[in-house]
Amino acid sequence: MPKDTVVSQSKLTVCQEGAATLPDGRPVTRWTISSPEGVTAEVLDLGARLQALHAPDRHGRRANVVLGCEGVEDLLGEAAYLGATVGRYANRIADGLLPLDGTTHRLATQPDGHTLHGGPDGFATRLWDGVPVREGRRAGVRLRVHSPAGDQGFPGALTAEMTYLLDPAGALWIGYRATTDAPTVVNLANHAYFNLAGEGSGTVLDHLLRVEAPEYLPVDGELIPIGPIARVADTPFDLREAAVIGERVAFADPQIRRAGAGFDHNWVLGGNGFRRVAVLSHPGSGRRVECLTTEPGLQVYTGNHFDGSLTGRSGRPYHAYAGIALETQHFPDSPNRSEYPSTVLLPGEEFHSMTVYCFSAE
Incomplete structure (x- = not known):
């Protein structure tokens, strides 16, 4: 379908087009945000999803550097989390039990008995309402979803909003807000x-x-944090100096084995406020991405469980380690861990968070 340019700002453009149709007949919209530095982000309103991101290498050659699938059946099923905004609660809540104000709420759970990324019908499979926006020199799309009280077992009616913005230098800004x-x-x-x-x-x-990050959260066999925060020193999780991912996940370490021969852990980030927390780079292409965030945690998942059953937009299957997720968030199972930063949101308050991925080539 033809694209409709709805925002143009300082050579930044935002276009929208029909991308697919859901089984119930509702259309899925794709928003394409382009910067003058050659970075282009493609966002679907299905799951408020970053479906693709094209970035140049050291020779100026662009490639999509984000995993994603095309078909609606995949996006509503096995590929639901690829690039999606996950919630109401990203990561795991043990046994689907949420204690709050003297009441234990029973949440919807996945087959393993825990609540992951908001439950089986979380925000990743919802159709969000999107509008083009510009903020200063940045342009993009703002998406909103309403979650009624009792949705997946969570108390309170929640309205969540997230915004993707590109700036002229090609940095992707991702902002979140929510009220209850x-x-x-x-x-x-x-x-x-x-x-x-x-x-x-x-x-x-x-x-x-x-x-x-000087610390991380060890997990049990079901990837629920054991409890106490552990130091990364003298472990494969010490990434305070850049390390080759393949060398670290090859360690004969019980925590690496529990996650399926890789990382699926939350790092406890140092510092406060908006700061740089991670850098991912690829020597072959020269591409580099810096991650900055206001969040206290970073869940690193090295795609250990991809098994070739998903085929990406490139037409190639995704096998183990096909991609790495750098998920800025609060800690898993925080509702059951009073020593972790609180994730409670009260009426009259506003949840807000900001993460930026800065792309470059060297």
């Missing part, structure tokens, strides 16, 4: 998988990763 009419919990995150060599090109085992 009754006490609840909220933890929103983007679940994009990066492969800086190009989507469908192979694994990220040759990428370099740095995470500026």
Whole structure:
């Protein structure tokens, strides 16, 4: 379908077009945001999803560096989390039990008995309402979804809003806001998988990763945090200096094995406020992305469980380590861990969070 340019700002453009149709007949819209530096982001209103992001390498050659699928059946099923905004609660809540104000709420759970990314019918499979926006020198799309009280078992009616903005330098800004009419919990995150060599090109085992965090959360066999925060020193999780991902996930470490021969852990980030927390780079192409955030945690998942059953937009299947997710968020299972930063949101308050991915080539 033809694209309709709805925003043009300082050579930034935002176009929209029909992308697909849901089984119930509702249309899915794709928003394409382009910057003069050659970075282009494609966003679907289905799951408020970053479906693709094209970035140049050291020679100026552009490639899509985000995993994504095309078909609606995949996006509503096995590929639901690829690039999506996950919530109401990103990551895991143990046993689907949410204690709040003296009441334990029973949440909808996945087959393993825990609540993951807001439940089986979380925000990743919802159709969000989108409008083009511009803020200063940045332009993009703002998406909103309403979650009624009791949705997936969560108390309180929640209205969530997230905004994708590109700036003229090609940095992708992702902002979140949420309000509620009754006490609840909220933890929103983007679940994009990066492969800086190009989507469908192979694994990220040759990428370099740095995470500026002195601590992380060890997990049990079901990837629920055991409890106490642990130091990264003298473990494969010490990424305070950039390390080759493939070398780290090859360690004979119980925590690496529990996650399926890779990372699926939350790093406890150092510092406060808006700061740089991670750098991912690919020596072969020269592509580099810096992650900055206001959040206290970073869930790093190295795509350990991709098994070839999903085929990306490149037409190639995704096997283990096809991409790496750098999910800025609060900690998993925080509602059951009083020592973790609180995720409680009260009426009259506003949840807000900001994450930026800055792309470059060297």
